[in-house]
Amino acid sequence: MNQVASRIGKTLAFVLPVVLVLSGTLAVTRVPWATPASEAQVLTAAHGKKVSVASAPQEVLRSRLLAELQEKNPGVALTNLQREIAERPSLAQHCTSIARSLGRAAVAKYGPQRAQAWSRPVCDTSFATGIASVR
Structure with missing residues (x-):
């Protein structure tokens, strides 16, 4: 209980x-x-x-990626995060917090077991850290 x-x-x-x-x-x-x-x-x-x-560019990106995660899946959001960081290096300092937010959102949508399946080494495995922080 x-x-x-x-x-x-x-x-x-x-x-x-x-x-x-x-x-x-x-x-x-x-x-x-x-x-x-x-x-x-x-x-x-x-x-x-x-x-x-x-809004700050990183918050616009975070919102867009969280929406993609909800509409599609965490893999799409993580791929787009990697692409955005490569195209706009000024966002790199926010990569870990965005990836952690995606991890927490993935747990909320899929549960910790399924969310972990989407994990990949984006921003020093911050996605997995976000998943682990919810447990």
Whole structure:
């Protein structure tokens, strides 16, 4: 019974931040009267402060790869991670954290046994580290 509670807690720990980020993203709206010079800014519903629309490149990549993992499989996401790092070396410093995120997401979707089958040496085996951190 304790293992079940632990597994539920770990699942909530993964899903809850995703839900909070998505709900926060939905709270942000474009300002309809913005001039072309300020179209890169948005008005937050909660604070009325302007913030930049552009996300950090590594976060855009992480989001895209996590979506690919959910739609396809971890192998596709890992292959695309390798390709992106090769094409944009500036992202290499974020490779391990992205690969760990993919590992955790793979466990959430496939379970630890099946997720391990997708493991490969991307970013110093960080994908496998992400899998092991969920166990």
